[in-house]
Amino acid sequence: MKKIFTMTLLLLLCTTISVCNAQQLPKIAILATGGTIAGSTDAGGTATTGYTAGVLTIDTLIKAVPEITKIAKISGEQICNIDSSNMTDEIWLKLAKRINTLLKSVDGIVITHGTDTMEETAYFLNLVIKSDKPVVLVGAMRPATAISADGPKNLYNAVALAGSKSAKGKGVMIAMDDTILGARDGVKTNTLQTSTFKALNSGPLGIIIDGKPFFYSSASRPHTINSEFDVSNLNTLPKVDILYTYSNDGSKVAAEAFLKAGAKGLVVAGSGAGSIHENQKNYLLDTAKNKQAVIVRSSRVGSGYVPDAKDGILNADNLNPQKARVLLMLALTKTSDPKQIQDMFNKY
Numbered sequence: 001m002k003k004i005f006t007m008t009l010l011l012l013l014c015t016t017i018s019v020c021n022a023q024q025l026p027k028i029a030i031l032a033t034g035g036t037i038a039g040s041t042d043a044g045g046t047a048t049t050g051y052t053a054g055v056l057t058i059d060t061l062i063k064a065v066p067e068i069t070k071i072a073k074i075s076g077e078q079i080c081n082i083d084s085s086n087m088t089d090e091i092w093l094k095l096a097k098r099i100n101t102l103l104k105s106v107d108g109i110v111i112t113h114g115t116d117t118m119e120e121t122a123y124f125l126n127l128v129i130k131s132d133k134p135v136v137l138v139g140a141m142r143p144a145t146a147i148s149a150d151g152p153k154n155l156y157n158a159v160a161l162a163g164s165k166s167a168k169g170k171g172v173m174i175a176m177d178d179t180i181l182g183a184r185d186g187v188k189t190n191t192l193q194t195s196t197f198k199a200l201n202s203g204p205l206g207i208i209i210d211g212k213p214f215f216y217s218s219a220s221r222p223h224t225i226n227s228e229f230d231v232s233n234l235n236t237l238p239k240v241d242i243l244y245t246y247s248n249d250g251s252k253v254a255a256e257a258f259l260k261a262g263a264k265g266l267v268v269a270g271s272g273a274g275s276i277h278e279n280q281k282n283y284l285l286d287t288a289k290n291k292q293a294v295i296v297r298s299s300r301v302g303s304g305y306v307p308d309a310k311d312g313i314l315n316a317d318n319l320n321p322q323k324a325r326v327l328l329m330l331a332l333t334k335t336s337d338p339k340q341i342q343d344m345f346n347k348y
């Protein structure tokens, strides 16, 4: 009798402790959008190319990493299931609105995302999320079916980061390959390697070891609660396209077509520190002068500052063309005045 009583007491104690622990766990919502992390192939475990991205669902991703339920109270939602090279403004707006709603009741957000356009989505969210709670993008370079797939560990790290108190106020982050990158500066730098994400202009924010984040720096530009951009009442974003400059540049034809199709802004991936071939430069200077569209000069080099040429074409600071496009779209939701837009490029 005494033995049964002691055992019941012990059982009760254990249940109470685990319930208490569960209550203390951070609430993390995982929003799945597709990508290689949800990719699969029948070609076997050695295949790391030629797979289909955006196949596995959020439930499968969560079940594949049961360890995450020990460090967080997880809920999952499927926002879309695509190869991120097909990302759209519509999905960005849906994602931003859903995150802003969810952050009223959860402690952090993880977004599973293809790596191809992750840096663009991250920067967009960094400028439109209205909370200082952690928002973390994560993906994988190898499909879930590959030997040594990087997705499960990356997902575990992302959940740990999103649930960490030290990640509060750091802005939107990318967690890949045990590294934490800020949304503004994190870029994909290699087509296939798992260590592809770098912050070429500034360095990473920190690292994640055994599920514990260590921060060594902070994002210096305003983001999230300190950003002026608000997409809560928007259903579309202004159209902004990207031009590329190169020897014997023929992209004036593309510039004309973009403007005819309704572009309100153009970003030029210039050569070097933002040089533009004269074949298209004169046309773009006229376009800017006539206020037909706002033109921003970035560089195809991949890192570094683009100086102000003071010729009517704005400069993108050190944002690469695809990130400059994100900021120009958001800037155009507020104004089409080039001076004010240049101030935004200097600020964000």
Ligand code: ASP
Residues within 6 Å of the ligand: 034, 035, 036, 037, 053, 054, 082, 083, 084, 085, 113, 114, 115, 116, 117, 139, 140, 141, 142
């Ligand atoms: N094409 C894939 C995607 O961006 C690549 C990846 O996720 O690594 O969806």
